[in-house]
Amino acid sequence: MIEQAIQAFVLEAEELLNDLEDMVLRLEEDASKANVDEIFRALHTIKGSGSMFAHTALSRFTHHFENAFELIRSGDLTVSQELIDLSLKSRDIMVQFLKLGGDGPEAEALLKSDRAEALICALSNLTGVEAAGGSTTSTTTKAEEEEGKVEECFDITFIPDTNALKNGMRPDLLIKELSELGMLEIAYQSHVPKLSDLAPDLSFVEWRLRLTTSAGLSAVEDVFIFADDADLKITRRAQHGGTAACCTSTVTSDESGLKGSKSEQSKPTANKSSTSAKNATVSQSKKAEQKSESIRVTSSRLDEMMDALGELVIAQARLDSVAAEIENQTLDTVVEEVQRLVTSLRDATLSIRMVPVDTVFGKFKRVVRDLSAELGKNIHLELEGGETEVDKNIIDRIGEPLVHMIRNSIDHGIETPEVRSGNGKPEQGTVWLSASQEGGEILISIEDDGKGLDAEAIRYRALERGLISEEEEYSEAALHQLIFEPGFSTAQVVSSVSGRGVGMDAVKTTIDELGGQVTVLSKAGLGSRITLRLPVTMAIIDGLRVRLGQSTFVIPLAAVEECVEMTSDMAAQDSGRRFIQIRSETVPFLNLDTLFGMMHAKEERQRVVIVRVDGARIGLVVDDILGQSQTVIKSLSAYHRDIPGLGGATILGDGSVALILDVSTLVRWAESDGARSKLMVA
Amino acid sequence: MKTVLTIDDSKSVRDMVMFTLEPEGYRIVAAENGAEGLETLRAEKPDMVITDLNMPVMDGIDFISNARADAAGSGIPIVMLTTESSPEMKEKGKSAGATGWINKPFDSDKLVAVTKKLLG
Structure with missing residues (x-):
């Protein structure tokens, strides 16, 4: 078939060259645009087709001839006698090229002949174009072909012009073509308007593609050869290890970024559920800390x-x-x-x-060393989980309370070496300070192997201070908790170290303000452990909005395990603490409206939000589940702060205020028997 | 069978398009200039057009603008045959509504590749 096409070309060129002679001669009298255009077109066709139909030498020669007429068309060159002479001579050589029957040594020789070169030179002088020109070949260069072989990853942003479909572009075909080159990940964003406003022949979609291929950049660019530069961005992703690892998942690519390049080290981990996002952030920033440089910023800026x-x-x-x-x-x-x-x-x-808690833990070594020396005790401080990360605000606030508690442990808890050895304990006492993360909470505990809290002494002091009354019965654990009551101090002597009676009270106030809890566990003779339970961050959380009557409440999403429908037979039971069966497991639930004393008609269809804290699960009965939203925690006013079960307030999208539930407290109350009465009183 | 309209004042180019694309399973219709091309476009409703730019009577740019305004020419791929020496023509063609271009000189492989690319 190509033979036929060559034959057609030769016939056509012969015809054109015959006409060309007449046209050039006519130029002497008529240098009109129409005439010049016709000559140009003839030369253009011979040049263009010649290179396609095995007449490359002819084409290359014609290129110089055509240049001259292009300049005449554009008005940059005027028709002169010299030009007409050159044109006629050039035309004769073209006829000779045709007679040689296409490309070959003879045609090459003719192109290199003095006659041809003299003409090319003269035409070039006329046009001012370098004689070395010649038409470019259309084949892709060797360099481009050799590119590739190694797997590479390309990020491609492709935003076709709105009119692209009208202009015959088929994005689906382009994407199919890309997918044939290698592994393609496709993400798109559609701006398709409402059906009523939809123009079916306009394009409203943007694509973000990631291609892993060994085909090389030029092959990728070839796919989009007809796309406008403005609509397309192809970037080669930095590779580590030369594999296609970059395309496996966001998490791995982030991690490789951490190891390798600075630019990615602070890359956020988006699109994950809140808990895992937090955990991921923690583990990643740990890595970042090892590898990366840091910059100091004043915390006010943060x-x-x-x-x-x-x-x-x-x-x-x-x-x-x-x-x-x-x-x-x-x-x-x-x-x-x-x-x-x-x-x-x-x-x-x-x-x-x-910030890792190490930053506060670190300074306790000195505190312990100095204090033990002062009190003549032999105490060793054991630190654990210092790498656990906590919001800087929280770190700043818990430093002082921790010092109080450690001082208490050393002053009141750990005995002197003589007493210890008398009790069969090692002479050296130990204080353990540990931190760990559990869901959205940080646990910090201070433990000592000292003498433990003296429940009777506490009871005596509490009675003396009027904190409890004679008639009431208190368990040992309940008595222990009294150390956090305002104005309580059991130290016989107010020493410079501790025992001013404000210590533990201040600790509790601070922890409360941070939205945390503090508990004490003690065993006489064996030691005590104080545990602080703090939110990882106190500023913004993911929250689940729920409705109770007309009010909206927010449940921290980190604590939410699942939401289930409340069937009527469960709801039929009266208020207070009840149980529901969830996959053959019995879960206690709380009717929030009853607990908060909210008066409103019972709705037919209710829902139960199952929350988990510390391994304990409870259900919270609400009227409806509204959705999930990011919740900026605002603290409650002093007047409302002591209402149990509430952790704060937030502003909703419509500008109204919603209260944030304190799930840990609710769970503990659901677990304990006195839950209802205590809450009802509050 | 998909139909391709080739518009060129050069018979050799029209022939080449035909000889190259017919064996690939396309039906070829031809026209010698833009005006003739428009008529053929309306009569044959081709799936794709390959047009030269520099033609007598009606040039390729005018053809593309007219074709895009016509129901038969809206949304189909229109490829222009361009030369490396005139990048500004390529721009003109793009803004008139051309889908793509083939630089002259081209070989049959290139022509087949572009046709398949645009017609799938």
């Missing part, structure tokens, strides 16, 4: 950023609710994007605030 972020989260919630009213799909897409970005910005910002 606070500003945090405040702005908090406002942003609230604004985003408002945007959400506005978008829900407007019901516009384009808007919804943007809102979703904003939500995603805010979440990742939040995680990134919070992770900046995370």
